[in-house]
Amino acid sequence: MKLNHFAAAAVATVALPVLVACAATAGTAVAADVTYRADVAPMLKTHCADCHSAAAGAPTIKEYDLAKDKYKKEKVGPRVDTYETVLQLIAYPDAGAFMRRLDDGTSQYAGGKPGNMYKHLGETEAERAKNLATLKAWVGEGGWNLNRFKARKDVPGLTKEQMEKLVLKY
Numbered sequence: 001m002k003l004n005h006f007a008a009a010a011v012a013t014v015a016l017p018v019l020v021a022c023a024a025t026a027g028t029a030v031a032a033d034v035t036y037r038a039d040v041a042p043m044l045k046t047h048c049a050d051c052h053s054a055a056a057g058a059p060t061i062k063e064y065d066l067a068k069d070k071y072k073k074e075k076v077g078p079r080v081d082t083y084e085t086v087l088q089l090i091a092y093p094d095a096g097a098f099m100r101r102l103d104d105g106t107s108q109y110a111g112g113k114p115g116n117m118y119k120h121l122g123e124t125e126a127e128r129a130k131n132l133a134t135l136k137a138w139v140g141e142g143g144w145n146l147n148r149f150k151a152r153k154d155v156p157g158l159t160k161e162q163m164e165k166l167v168l169k170y
């Protein structure tokens with residue numbers, strides 16, 4: 001389809017105020033409709049694939065659990081290169097692992113410390129913050145919880161109410 005000049009100008013005048021409005025309301029503007037395919041997969045490919053993809057020799061979470069030391073020595077973690085492998089680290093069986101490792105330290109139960117994978121989210125603090133905001137929007141409002149499936153120490157287990165907040169649009 002060819003867009004003539006008039007149409008292009010019309011699109012620009014409509015789009016610009018919307019962009020400005022978004023940037024004004026949130027320091028880190030996030031697309032309203034975040035999806036795995038459009039937003040999350042490319043991000044994880046750029047920032048995580050070197051150590052968390054099948055191509056890098058990374059295992060699925062269950063294989064990883066069987067031989068953690070071996071994989072740690074090889075400097076690979078469980079795969080996050082498909083929708084399904086990512087969901088296994090968000091919801092089940094390794095509930096909250098994704099959030100615990102990628103949190104910037106501000107969530108409940110983070111203990112004020114960023115997760116040890118947070119640094120991989122970007123080169124600059126601004127990029128890391130923006131990518132984290134996108135991931136949080138994707139997971140869903142109220143769905144970014146650091147709890148495990150079962151209670152551990154003084155951190156309660158994940159509740160059904162928390163689970164129901166997960167959106168994770170494909």
Ligand code: HEC
Binds near residue numbers: 044077098102
């Ligand atoms: C330089 C290699 C490297 C990069 C890049 C990297 N990771 Fe990791 N990651 C590891 C290793 C090695 C482990 C296992 C050791 C550990 O638990 O810290 C790990 C562990 C994890 C875990 C915990 C898995 C579990 O259930 O125990 C998660 C979740 C994770 N990484 C997510 C990510 C995400 C998402 C990215 C991209 C933003 C990323 N990592 C980038 C090497 C990396």
